[in-house]
Amino acid sequence: MQKTLTLTFIQRLMRWSVMVTVLILGGFTLLFANNGYSQLLQQVRVTEKFENESLASCVKKLESGYHLSFGYDNQELARYQVKKLTFVNERLEKVMHSLLANTPLQFVEKNGVLLIVKEVIPAAPLQEQQPAPGKVKGVVTDNDGQPVPGVTVKVAGTKYYAVSNPEGVFEITLPAGNYTLQLSFIGYKPVQQMVKIVPGTVAQQKLAMVVEASRLTEAVVIGYGVQERRSLLGSVSTYQASKEPGQTPLTIDQAMVGKLPGVFIAPSSGVPGAASNITIRGISTLNANGNSPLIVIDGVPIYGIDPNVNTVNYNEGNSAGFSFGGNQVVNEYRQPTTFEKNPLATINPDDIESIEVLKDAYSTAIYGSRGSAGVILITTKKGSRGKMRVDVQLSTAFSKPRELPKLMNGDQYADFYTELFRQKDSVGKAQSSWYWPLNYKFPKGVNTNWLDEVVRTANSNNAVVSMSGGTEKSNYYVSLGYNKDQSYIINNDFTRYQGRVNFDNQMSKSLKVGVSMSLNQATNNSLSAQWAYRGAIQKAPNIPVYDSTGKYSWLFGKNPTGPEEVSNPVAQALSGKNYTTDNRVLGNVFADLKLLPWLSAHTDVGVDWINSRSYNRIIDRPKLVGGSATETQQQLRKWVINNRLDINKIVGDGHAISAMLGQSFETSTENVNGVYGTRFLTDEMLSITTAQDKRVLNSLQQQWAQVSYLSRLNYEYKHKYLAGVTYRLDGSSRFSANHRYVGFPSFALGWVPSEEGFLKGVKAIEQLKIRGSVGFTGNDGGTGYYGNQGQYVVDVYGATYGNTTTIGNKQPANPNLEWERTTTWNVGADISLWQGRITATLDYYRRQTANAILQSALPYFMGFTLQQQNRADLNNKGIEFSITSENISRRDLRWTTTFNISGNRNIVTRLHQISEEQLAAQNETSGGRFWRVGHSATAFYLYDWAGVNPVNGQPQWSDNTGKVSEVPIQKQYPNAPYEHRKYMGDAMPVVFGGFGNTLNWKNFELNCFFSFSAGNKIYNGAKAAMYSYLGSSYSANNVYNLSTDLLNYWKSPGQKTDIPALINNSNYAQAGFGSSFDYTLDRKNDRFLEDASFVKLRSLLLGYNFNSRQLKNTRVFSALKIYAEANNVFILTKYSGLDPEVSAYGSSALNMGYDELTMPSPRTWRIGVKASF
Incomplete structure (x- = not known):
């Protein structure tokens, strides 16, 4: 029934979209003949008085007062003076002739731009030339x-x-x-x-010749259109990807780290192709899936982060249960079992021309329900008129971790554990002789460094070839690319093939059509890299990689003659298979029709199609039967149809109006099928059909659709006063009929004081603009395809009732589920000084989110556990500043500096209809993280670790009264432990940003860029794991290797150390034989919470650009550059771990701040060449 309703809704939306398209295209034939065009020189009337001022000043008055665009050399025009000229309602043509009289200058109108040049001479050389053949x-x-x-x-x-x-x-x-x-x-x-x-x-x-936008009127891509930067009312940051001095990293987000104000980007791990945490202006919702920005490539909103559930489970963990009034919620601390694909991993960064990041409500409200977390607009490269140009980029790189954990060798490991179990035996915890035939003495003599066995110097290669050019009517850009990025973990790598075609054709004076399409294949064979890395750290070092026969060794570290261990990291890395292959088609076809000089129509149809296959084959120890395998097939199909009318018109004396009226339709379908098999006869068997036991893992088909109506109106008077309004109406199948449609308006005002008389004479100020905006956006990222509906699950494990497979209700319907709604205020200023030598931007914003959508815990007596509900509100505020300075600009020497800094704070203001303790139990997915009203959504609430008592070596804690005790807080206050957890800091930085310098001397180029973060905390779970000498139980197979720090454990009274006695109140006193829980290692303590502030030299490049004289003799190259580059060169930080940027629990901003033996980003050295033919 539900499927029928959804399909009916989609069919209606499709009909509406087709009707709108037909109406727009139908009007083409009626308006096609109306192609009149009033020449600019005849149409514009000027009323101005010029007296005792430079010609440059006169032209600037015309440019600002009458919405005109000029191209000229400011220094040349400044040489001429205008004594006195007065014009009353005079044609622009006559005004220009009068201003340029008695000068060697002339003017030419080119497509609405007035070019002022020296007197054009006949087509002959200025210098006398000798006769030649x-x-x-x-x-x-x-x-x-x-x-x-x-x-x-x-x-x-x-x-x-x-x-x-x-x-x-x-x-x-x-x-x-x-x-x-x-x-x-x-x-x-x-x-x-x-x-x-x-x-x-x-x-x-x-x-x-192509217009140099920065010298005339730079066009900025905005939602459903473009706009001159000088007239921009919203807060928009631009990243020029095509101007990267070296090789763009594997994914474009890695190149953007620290370069855009208000945009926080951090790699979640060092695994190639892993998703990054991209957060624009802080937390916008309490739903983990709702804080990622909308990414739009050439007008097509793409699929976002997709957790690939088909990965090896490499975690070991502790669990704890909480019961509140009959509501039992199990909270587990675990390593993540999924790998989040980076949605940009299948996109070739070298195809990208520029990226605009929309941040305030006036910029993002045009995207309505998906704009509250910000919008990233990616524009790919286009061809230009002229002969074909061939560009080639080749590079090779080598990478390795900056450092690795300091672990015990085999002898240290054996001595440590021998002493541990000797002490354990002394307190009556003797183990069975089956496990300890060597009288508690761990074997020595073997020192295997498992990290050395699995970590390598990785090699990565990149090759991109592009061809671009055009004729009078057509432009084209074609590219082919290949990437092979090795992980620094053996037998793990990322491979990508990509192709793109961008083509447009001017069919007639009025009609232009084109296509922008890419085809990419990415295979990520690095999904087991994290498992192998973690396994190598924890594997016992006193056993060899191979046994005496040359086969993999699967022995215990504590008893080489005992039963086999389940883990051998080298065997798993080399013999197992764990990969995903994505084939992606992304792009659109479009048509533009010029109806009138001031009116045009646009329509486009876009697609984002992904076919994905994931496969995971686990090879177990020989005495287990056959291992296991999982295979998942996924199909994603997205269609997007956009139609709009654009108006750009000058009315009267300096009044400029631009408007847009449009309609958008988007639909998405997802199909997933997975199978699982165990007990293969041999390790060489890969197909699940050869498994002795097999079953369906999952099967899913779901659809979603949205229809939208959008509009925008901008007004400008003489470049001096600006105003704008946008409105979008969204209708989504994610919500019930009562809450399906919602509107998102925004408003903005701007003032340009530099165009006022009191600043006109200040030559240093090229432009000063003040702007403000307010608007509403939404967020439906956390609702799922059927968030408001009842959801059912079939028991795939074989449970039956009357020989019939059972079906259960997983989630009750919630017809009252509403849209999240975010209100944003923004005030900003832009300034350009000394003809653009210095440019700066300052923004302050406040954001309020109401009705945040969350999975809410339900009492068991209802028969359900979770339901999506609107239950929380939060506030967000911050400030951003950026500046670019051209410090030196000479013929042979140029020095440019960039700097940006951003600060942000978020506060949970309300939690609906649920107690704080229930929220803690439900949402504390990462040890010390839950929400409290009045505090940040990424705050740490932890028990206060008071160190080690030097008298007896016992661990100590401090409760909320300041009382210090050697008894863990959970045991002191078993009925109210949360009352004694204190605010210990925040995972989100107080400030972050970046600064860089580019120095060009003659043909040499030196570029360096630093990123920084300050005021944030990270939980060093990696250290906690390397301090965990109990394993999962005293009698467990996996007796982990440990940090050399533990060699400094407390041994005698008076010793000052932060390592307690081996047997202490936090581990020995636990009830039950073989218990391994150690309160000192509990992630709810602040023992391992550390300062994550850092300054990182993210890139350092030295390049050489060959000049035209050097290239003349080659007769091949039109441009050539060679360079050497290093990434992640060094880091300054107090963090004792390897990388303060990692995020063990994925890319969501709500889960950041945890390092659980997470692979750090490597240091990379690269050499490359860029050539044009």
Whole structure:
């Protein structure tokens, strides 16, 4: 029944989308003939008075007061003075002629941009040229194929040059040979073109110049459109991926760490392809899945983080139960058993042109229900008019951990455990002789360093080839790429193949069509790397990797003649298989139609299709039968249809209006099928059909759809006063009919004081803009596909009733489930000084989230355990600052500095209809983490560890009254332990950011970038694990290896140490034979909570760019760069672990702050070359 309702809803949404598309496209034929265009010079009327000011000042007045765009050399225009000119309602054409009278300057209008250049001379060289037997003749055009006059065409390494005439034509006579033409013009990017001169012939060239956005009007990608940066009202940060000096890392998020204000990015582990924690402006919801930003690539919202449930379970853990009024909730501290795929791992970073991060409500409200956690807009590279350009990037890298844990060797291990069990025997805990035939003496003589056996120097290789170019009507960009990134754990790696085609064609003056499509395959064979790393740390060092016959050794560390152990990290890494392969098609097709000079229509259809296969084969010790295998097939299908109308019009005297009206439809379907098998006859058998025992692991099919209507209106008066409003209405199948639709409005105002008279004369200030916004966004990331509906599960383990498979209700329906709603206020300022030599941005924001959606625990008497409910509110506030300074700008020396810093604080303000202790039991997935009103959602609440009593070596704790006791808090206050847990810090940093410097001297380039974080805490569970000398029980097989720190355990009265006596009140006093629980290692103590502040040199690059003279003789290259780069070079931190950025429990911001023997990010050395042909 539910499936029928969902399909009906989807069919209706599809019909609505098709109707809107037909209406828009149907209007094309009615409006196609109306292509009138009033020339800018005739249309704009000017009323201004100029008196005793420079020509540059006059042009700036026209630029700001009449919404005009100019291209000019400011220093050149500043040389000329205007004594006195007055215009009343005069045509712009006449005004320009009057201003440029008595100067050698002329103006040319190009697509709404007025270019002011020196007087255009005929198509002949400025320098006298000697007769020669050949010529080069060409025409210079712009982005739209229109001629560009006044372009200087130089012949590299010679005295010859010419200037294009009003038709864009130039001609140069040259001796026979090969040459490089260099084109330059104000407001356009420099162009180089190789040409061959043959005696008696004319070499014909057609050269296209691309507008230099930073020098004219830089376009910023926003939601469903673009906007000039000077008119931007929202808070938007831009990352120019195409300007990365070296090789972009495996995923683009790694390159962005620390470079954007308000955007916190941290790798969750050193496993290749693992997801990163990306959090924009702090916590936006209390649902772990709802704090990741929406990622949109070329207009297509992509699938986010996907936990791959088919991975090896490598955890060992402790568990504790809590009972409150009949509601029994089991809380387990465990290592994560899933690997989170990075959603950007299948995307080629070298295909990316730029990334815009939308942060405030005015920017994100246009994405409605998915905008509260921020939006990342990724734009891929496009071709431009001109001859085909071939770019090649090749690099090879080597990586290894900066350091590894300091562990006991075989003899230290044997001595330590021999003494431990000698002491244990003295207090009456003797073990069976079956386990201890050597009288408690652990064998010595073997010293295996298991980390050395599984850790290697990894090699990674990258190759990317792209071709781009275009004609008068078509542009293209085609790329192919290959990545092979080895993990530093043996037999674990990540391989990616990628291809992209971006193409557009101007079918007519009014109609443009195009496609942006990528096809990628990524295979991650590193899913067992974390298991092997952890296993190598904990494996007993007093046994060899191989036995006397050359086969893998599976023996105990405490008894080499006893039963076999389940673990051999080398065997598991080399013999087991654990990988996932993703095949992904991502892109869209689009059409743009110019209906009027100020009105256009756009439609696009996008897809994100993923086929994924995961396989995990575990090889067990020989005396166990056959091991196990799991295989999962997953299909994800997303369709996105967008239609919109865009309006851009100048009305009257300096009034500019831009508007957008659109509709969007999105649907997603997911299919998952998994099988599981055990007891294979041989390790070589891989197919689950050969397992003796097999069953269905899971089977899932689910659908989701959303329809949206969106609009935006921006108003601007003379670049001085700005206003804007957006509105989006979302309807989602995730919610019941009563709560399906919700609207998300936003409002913004801006003022540009630098355009006012009192600042006009301040030459240092190029622009000063103040802006503010308020708006509403939503978050449906935590609801699942059927969050409001009752959910059922079939018992796949074979339980039956009357020979019929049973089915149970997993979650009761909640028809009252509503959308989360976030209100955001933002105030910001942007300033540009000394013609852009210094630019800075400052933002302050406040964010309030209401009705956060969470899985709520239900009493057992209801027959259910969990239900999705709206039950919490939280506040978020912060400040951001960024600055870029061009410190030195000379011909042979340029030095640029960037710096940004951000601060954020979140507070839980309300928890609905549930007690604090129930929340603690339900949500404390990571030891010391739960929520309290008035505190952060990522706060640590821990028992106060008071160190070791030097008199007797006993561990000590302090309760909430300050009383110190040698009895663990849980035993002192068994009925109310949470009352004595204190706030000990926060996993989220107080401030974070980055700073970098780029130094260019002649052909050399030196670039370094640091990231930093301060004020946050991390729980060093890695140290706790390496202090765990009890294993899972005294009689267990896995007697772990330990940190050398434990050699400093308390031995005699008066000794000062932080390691208690081996047998103490926290472990020996536990009830029950063989109990292993050690309160000193409980993650609810602050014993291992540490300062996670750091400064890290994230990248250091030295490069050499060959100049045109050096490349002339090669006759092959148009550009060439070689470089050497190092990543994660060093880190300054008080953290005693290996990497304060790791997150053992995945990429969610709510789970950060735990290191549980998590693989650290490696140090990497890379050499590479970038070449253009």
